[in-house]
Amino acid sequence: MRIFPILASNGREAAGSLRRNRLRTLLGLVGVMIGVSSVIALVSLGEIARYEARKQFESLGTDLVVIRYNGGSDVEGIAIEDALRLADSLPSIAEAAPRITGRGTFRFGGKELGQGSVNGIARSFASVSKLPLREGRFISDLDINQYFCVIGHQIAEWMRMEGGGDPLGRLVEIDEVLFTVVGVLDHYEESYGLPVQIGANESIFIPITTARRINSNEPIDVIIAVSTPGTDHKVAADDVSTYLHSRSPGSDFGITTAKELIAQMERQMEIFALLLSAVGGISLVVGGIGVMNIMLVSVAERRVEIAIRRALGARRRDIRSQFLIESIMLTSAGGVLGTVLGLTATWAISHFTGWGFLISWFSVAGGLGTAATVGLFFGFQPAHQAARLDPIAGLQGN
Amino acid sequence: MLKLDGVCRSYRLGPVTTKVLRGVNLEVSSGDLMSIMGPSGSGKTTLMNIIGLLDRPSSGSCLLEGRDVSSLKDDELSTLRNRRIGFVFQAFHLLPQLSAMENVCLPLVYRGTTRPAARRQAGEILERVGMAQRTGHRPGQLSGGQKQRVAIARALIGGPALLLADEPTGALDVETATEVMSLLQRLNEENGVTIIIITHDPSVAAQCTRQVRIHEGRLVEVVQHSASPVQPDLESRPIVGGQL
Ligand SMILES: Nc1ncnc2c1ncn2[C@@H]1O[C@H](COP(=O)(O)OP(=O)(O)O)[C@@H](O)[C@H]1O
Ligand SMILES: [Mg+2]
Numbered sequence: 001m002r003i004f005p006i007l008a009s010n011g012r013e014a015a016g017s018l019r020r021n022r023l024r025t026l027l028g029l030v031g032v033m034i035g036v037s038s039v040i041a042l043v044s045l046g047e048i049a050r051y052e053a054r055k056q057f058e059s060l061g062t063d064l065v066v067i068r069y070n071g072g073s074d075v076e077g078i079a080i081e082d083a084l085r086l087a088d089s090l091p092s093i094a095e096a097a098p099r100i101t102g103r104g105t106f107r108f109g110g111k112e113l114g115q116g117s118v119n120g121i122a123r124s125f126a127s128v129s130k131l132p133l134r135e136g137r138f139i140s141d142l143d144i145n146q147y148f149c150v151i152g153h154q155i156a157e158w159m160r161m162e163g164g165g166d167p168l169g170r171l172v173e174i175d176e177v178l179f180t181v182v183g184v185l186d187h188y189e190e191s192y193g194l195p196v197q198i199g200a201n202e203s204i205f206i207p208i209t210t211a212r213r214i215n216s217n218e219p220i221d222v223i224i225a226v227s228t229p230g231t232d233h234k235v236a237a238d239d240v241s242t243y244l245h246s247r248s249p250g251s252d253f254g255i256t257t258a259k260e261l262i263a264q265m266e267r268q269m270e271i272f273a274l275l276l277s278a279v280g281g282i283s284l285v286v287g288g289i290g291v292m293n294i295m296l297v298s299v300a301e302r303r304v305e306i307a308i309r310r311a312l313g314a315r316r317r318d319i320r321s322q323f324l325i326e327s328i329m330l331t332s333a334g335g336v337l338g339t340v341l342g343l344t345a346t347w348a349i350s351h352f353t354g355w356g357f358l359i360s361w362f363s364v365a366g367g368l369g370t371a372a373t374v375g376l377f378f379g380f381q382p383a384h385q386a387a388r389l390d391p392i393a394g395l396q397g398n
Numbered sequence: 399m400l401k402l403d404g405v406c407r408s409y410r411l412g413p414v415t416t417k418v419l420r421g422v423n424l425e426v427s428s429g430d431l432m433s434i435m436g437p438s439g440s441g442k443t444t445l446m447n448i449i450g451l452l453d454r455p456s457s458g459s460c461l462l463e464g465r466d467v468s469s470l471k472d473d474e475l476s477t478l479r480n481r482r483i484g485f486v487f488q489a490f491h492l493l494p495q496l497s498a499m500e501n502v503c504l505p506l507v508y509r510g511t512t513r514p515a516a517r518r519q520a521g522e523i524l525e526r527v528g529m530a531q532r533t534g535h536r537p538g539q540l541s542g543g544q545k546q547r548v549a550i551a552r553a554l555i556g557g558p559a560l561l562l563a564d565e566p567t568g569a570l571d572v573e574t575a576t577e578v579m580s581l582l583q584r585l586n587e588e589n590g591v592t593i594i595i596i597t598h599d600p601s602v603a604a605q606c607t608r609q610v611r612i613h614e615g616r617l618v619e620v621v622q623h624s625a626s627p628v629q630p631d632l633e634s635r636p637i638v639g640g641q642l
Contacts, residue, residue: 002510009507016495308491311452312552313480313508315473391452395487396443 006318007325014326017298025330028287028294032334032374033341035284036367040342042280043363045349046273052355053269057193057262060130064258065093065236066195067223067244072251077219080208082247084122086225090243092236096225097125100211100218106155106204107173113158116202118174120211120218126150128224129198131205136168136183143207149174150183150205174204177214192265195256196222233257284370287334288378295327295382299389306386307394316387323386327379328372335371339364399559399592400426400449405458406615407444418444420615421458426560426594431586433595433603435620436612442596443564445612449594450483450562451475463559480508484553488565490545492537498524498548499533505556523551527581543574550581554591561585561593567602579605 018025069077083098100120106113125131126138131150139150151159151167159167159181171178188200211218227236237255244253299306306319343359350357407419418441426432436442447453448460451467460467462482467475484505485491492501499520506516524533527547537545546566553561563582567575579602585591595606603609609621 005507005510005512005516008513020495304491305493308493309504309508310476311450311479311485311491312505313476313556315476315508317473318508392447395452395491 007321010318010322010325011329013322014329017326018330021298024294024297028291028330029334029337031287031290032284032331032371033287033338035280035287035374036335036338036371037340037342037345038283039277039280039370040339040360040363040367041345041349042276043273043366044342044346044358044360046269046276047360047363048346048350048355048358050266050269050273051358053192053265054262056191057258057265059189059191060128060193060258061226062258062262063094063227063229063231063233063236064128064194065225065227065233065240066256066258067225067240068196068254068256069219069221070252070254072248076248077251078223078244078248080212080220082244083220083223084124086223086240086243087124090236090239092227092231092239094226094228095124095128096223097122097128098208098220098223099125100208100215101221102211102215102218104174104204106158107176108159108170109163111162113155113162113172114202116152116155116204117199118211119203119205120208121205122208125205125224128226129194129200131198131200132186132188134184134186135166136181138183139205139207144209145213146207146210147177147179148182148207148210149179150185151181152185152199152201152203152205153187154201155204156184172204174206175214179204179206193258193261194224195254195261196224227257233259284374288331288374291327291331291334291375292378292382294330295323295379296385298326299323299382299386302386303389303394306389307391310389310391311395319389320383320387323383324376324379327382328375331371331375331379332368335368338371339367342367399428399463400424401459401461402449403459403461405445405448405455405460407441407448407453407456417615419448419455422612422615422617424610424617426592428559428592429586429590430608431583431593431595431606432608432610433597433606434610434612434617435597435600435603438598440612441615442612446562446564446594446596449560450485451479476508480505481556482559484556484558484561486546486549486553486561486563486566488568490537490542490549490569492545492548492552494537497534497536498529498540498551501537501548502552502555504552509556519555520551523555524548527551527554541574542570543577546570546574546578547581550578550585554585559592561591563593563595565596565598567597567599575599575602 080098083096086096087093102118103115104118105115121139123139123141139148149172151172156167159170159172167181167184170181172181185200188198190198225240227233237257241253241255309319347357402422402424405419405422406417408415408417422445434442434445448455454468462478467478470478499517502520502524503516506519521533524530527550529544529547529551532540532544540548567578570578582593582595583605586593595602597603611618611620
């Protein structure tokens with residue numbers, strides 16, 4: 001085949017030209033390198049952020065259905081019994097955990113500990129919101145109207161500082177009512193997968209029946225429910241809505257499912273990722289324009305050489321391929337270096353943020369492919385110009 | 399093997415049209431060693447560019463080996479230049495980044511010869527022009543005469559029908575000019591290469607078997623030792639002597 005020796009020779013010439021013009025090659029290389037590395041780093045970081053967010057959102061499970069009481073003519077909202085029976089009444093719901101929230105001032109041994117939220121809950125609340133127990137036990141379904149409490153991590157710390165020793169079994173005063181500590185929680189990481197805050201660290205959990213007894217006006221503000229496995233989240237949400245409205249016709253409820261939240265988050269992450277790739281893409285285009293400049297200079301400098309080659313029988317396409325190969329070589333080398341740099345930067349960022357490092361192979365393939373394409377695209381005009389040069393002018397121009 | 403018939407070439411610079419060639423008739427036979435003389439600016443290079451298929455006449459016809467080249471496409475002209483024509487320039491026009499060997503290989507590269515085969519042939523031809531010891535040198539490491547030998551080797555490697563030399567001795571001192579001229583003569587005599595030399599130098603012209611002059615855009619035959627059939631240009635008077 002006639003073409004291979006020509007291409008091989010053009011490749012050698014291109015490599016030689018890049019080697020001879022060190023500074024120029026370096027500049028082109030850096031431009032493409034920055035472009036490719038930012039594409040790779042930004043796309044990878046986008047994917048890592050998305051992965052991290054998903055992990056966060058899914059930490060409480062993807063089957064959650066969260067019902068918020070938004071008030072209404074029915075001041076009491078949903079009755080405790082109805083809320084607790086939600087799971088038994090609806091086949092689509094496996095578990096339901098209502099909560100009555102209020103704020104209170106906590107005292108211990110006569111000294112004020114601080115303020116925090118007081119949550120009236122049932123046993124189910126601990127499992128749906130994955131409260132981590134350090135010692136003792138949770139509120140149980142047998143604790144009806146009992147003055148038992150489970151305290152959050154921060155409250156336990158305060159108690160230790162005030163009285164020393166183990167808070168378990170001690171008495172804590174909530175707005176002048178004494179409760180016995182039956183359980184102590186570990187530090188709780190808030191999840192973004194819920195439309196409500198749990199705030200367990202500064203909270204005290206008491207039986208929901210006791211909460212209602214202390215403050216009979218406070219309605220259930222949140223029910224965290226779990227749909228039965230395999231149930232469509234929309235069906236579960238509809239069932240819950242129907243049930244609640246039949247039980248408490250005057251109330252207004254907001255129902256959000258974890259899947260909706262995740263879908264919403266994913267949409268946002270997609271836009272975020274798109275923005276990041278666009279930023280990377282712009283820097284790649286800038287790098288490409290740099291390469292184009294370099295190639296145009298190279299062509300202008302080598303008019304005589306081009307004319308000589310044409311006189312010796314090089315066809316226009318032979319000249320064109322020589323310069324195209326040169327620019328593709330330049331951008332591909334920049335692409336390889338940029339990939340290494342981009343992955344290193346991604347690794348460094350995920351290392352320092354504590355996020356998981358993952359290589360987006362899509363971005364690596366994309367970055368390398370785009371680098372070569374940039375060479376082809378931005379090298380085409382200079383190469384075309386070289387091929388169209390008039391050999392006579394070149395030979396005279398000396 | 400080469401026949402020009404009424405070749406004209408004019409350049410337009412804005413509104414002004416300069417007629418450089420005004421009807422050149424020329425017939426070159428295989429094996430000719432011909433010189434074309436003429437004062438500076440008379441159109442010698444223009445004529446060589448047309449003969450060398452780098453340029454096209456404004457009118458008139460140009461037949462190379464019986465083939466009318468005016469209708470050929472750019473790629474076909476490139477291929478013909480590559481296979482049938484060898485160029486030698488006053489300024490040598492070697493590629494500075496390539497060795498003598500690689501410079502000589504170039505015409506073969508563009509016809510798709512593999513590298514080893516091209517290098518072998520280049521080695522042989524460099525030996526023939528007396529440059530066997532300098533094949534790895536870059537042009538910058540060679541003297542003018544050596545550069546021109548490499549350029550001649552490059553022009554010859556493709557086995558051209560016609561070797562065109564535009565003032566090949568113009569940049570050389572008298573001694574090396576003589577050497578280069580005797581090399582060209584030898585190639586003509588021993589290998590039968592057809593050569594057209596464009597020159598200012600009457601002593602160079604004197605070494606050619608055929609001598610023509612360019613005068614007012616036409617060619618005038620001055621000396622013809624060869625047996626090639628040439629119609630003398632009846633419209634222009636022959637100029638005798640060498641007033642340059
Ligand atoms: N590209 C061009 N455009 C305009 N005029 C040109 C061009 N090339 C050559 N000429 C003119 O044509 C004439 C002949 O040029 P040339 O063939 O180079 O002469 P020579 O080689 O005999 O010195 C000169 O007057 C020159 O100015
Ligand atoms: Mg000239």
